Amino acid sequence: MGNKIVVANLKMNLNVVQVSEYLKKINKNINNKNVIICPTSIYIPYFLKQNYKVGIQNIFYKDKGAFTGEISPNQASSIGIEYVIIGHSERRKKFFEKNDEINKKIKASLENDLKVILCIGESIEEHDLLKTNKVIENQITLALRNIKDLTNVIIAYEPIWTIGTNVIPSFKEINNVTKFIKSVILKINFNIDIKVLYGGSVNEFNIEEIIKNTFVDGVLVGDVSIDADKLLKIIEVTC
Ligand code: PGA
Numbered sequence: 001m002g003n004k005i006v007v008a009n010l011k012m013n014l015n016v017v018q019v020s021e022y023l024k025k026i027n028k029n030i031n032n033k034n035v036i037i038c039p040t041s042i043y044i045p046y047f048l049k050q051n052y053k054v055g056i057q058n059i060f061y062k063d064k065g066a067f068t069g070e071i072s073p074n075q076a077s078s079i080g081i082e083y084v085i086i087g088h089s090e091r092r093k094k095f096f097e098k099n100d101e102i103n104k105k106i107k108a109s110l111e112n113d114l115k116v117i118l119c120i121g122e123s124i125e126e127h128d129l130l131k132t133n134k135v136i137e138n139q140i141t142l143a144l145r146n147i148k149d150l151t152n153v154i155i156a157y158e159p160i161w162t163i164g165t166n167v168i169p170s171f172k173e174i175n176n177v178t179k180f181i182k183s184v185i186l187k188i189n190f191n192i193d194i195k196v197l198y199g200g201s202v203n204e205f206n207i208e209e210i211i212k213n214t215f216v217d218g219v220l221v222g223d224v225s226i227d228a229d230k231l232l233k234i235i236e237v238t239c
Contacts, residue, residue, distance in 0.1 A: 003034065003239065004211070004217055004218035005034045005195065005197060005217055005238075006036070006218055006231075006234060006238050007085070007117060007197065007218070007221065008037045008038060009057060009222050010037070010057075010226055011057065011090075011223075013040070013223075013226045014039070016043070019039070021228075023046060025228035025229070026050075026231070026232070027051075029228075029232050030051060031051040032051065032052060032235065033052065034218070035239060036052070036053040036054070036083050036117075037053070037054055037055070038054070038055035038056065038057050038085055040057070041057065044056060044079070044081060048079065049080065053083060054081050054082060055084060055117065056076050056081050056085070058085065059071060059084045059086065059114070060072055060073075061104035063108070072108075072112075073108045073112035076112070076114060077112045077113050082115055083114065083116075083117055084105075084114045084117065085119060085156075086102055086105045086117065086143075087102040087105075087139070088158075089158060089163060099138075099139060099143055102118075102142075102143045103143050103144070103146075106143060106144065106147060106153070107146075107147060110147065110152055110153075114152075115154070116154070117154045117155075117156055118143055118144075118153060118156065119199070119220070120139040120140060120143070120155060120156070120157060121135075121136070121158040121159045121160050121200070122135040122161075123135075124161035127161060132159075132177060133180050136157070136181060136184070137180075141188060150192050151192065154194070154197060155181055155185075155195070155196050156220045157174070157178065157196060157197065157198055157199070158198075158200045158220060159200055162201050163199070163200045165200075165201055166203075168202070168206060168210070169200075171209070171210070174214045174216060178198070178215060182194060196216055197218045198218075198219055199222070200222075202221045202224065203221075203224045204234055207233070207238060208237050221234055
């Protein structure tokens with residue numbers, strides 16, 4: 001239908017047996033460079049060199065050294081990973097990632113030729129207090145501080161209250177925030193029409209309506225993307 005982007009964030013799901021079943025389905029059926037699959041890091045090598053792109057779900061900002069358990073942008077790009085998700089609300093909330101650290105991760109990733117998918121979004125309290133725009137502007141400004149070239153940055157608007165909850169905002173809300181994000185980017189002097197994705201409870205049932213009724217440049221799919229058949233349906237409608 002469209003020519004938009006689908007990011008599949010598999011999070012910490014699927015073991016090696018399940019990954020192999022998953023790969024059988026997606027490798028045969030996905031032939032689209034607008035699809036970015038982000039598996040759990042240890043399985044990434046199994047996903048490379050196919051007819052889709054591969055992303056990593058997190059990254060550290062140092063190049064190398066004594067940082068047990070971390071992965072550097074250089075290590076990631078050197079095996080053919082093209083994208084990195086940064087600032088996901090689960091990392092902000094459960095791993096206490098702050099905007100300053102997110103900014104460092106973005107800089108290091110761009111310097112190492114990784115394309116960045118920056119996740120932003122408000123909590124339910126902020127939403128209900130009508131603070132969405134304020135929160136988002138703050139997240140964008142801090143995350144992108146001192147970054148001049150945004151050619152390789154995509155923004156994923158993911159309201160925290162819609163992640164894994166089966167609730168999505170109204171299409172009007174998605175459109176308003178998308179427009180607002182683009183205007184913030186222009187305001188802080190980035191002369192670019194940045195791509196904005198929507199994420200949060202996207203599924204095989206609501207995808208058609210989302211694509212039809214909003215002007216987002218694509219979607220970021222979490223839980224539902226673990227089911228290859230459902231992901232394929234979402235790709236068919238979106239890309
Ligand atoms: P969800 O997650 O699709 O499971 O709501 C989206 C995300 O966390 O990026």
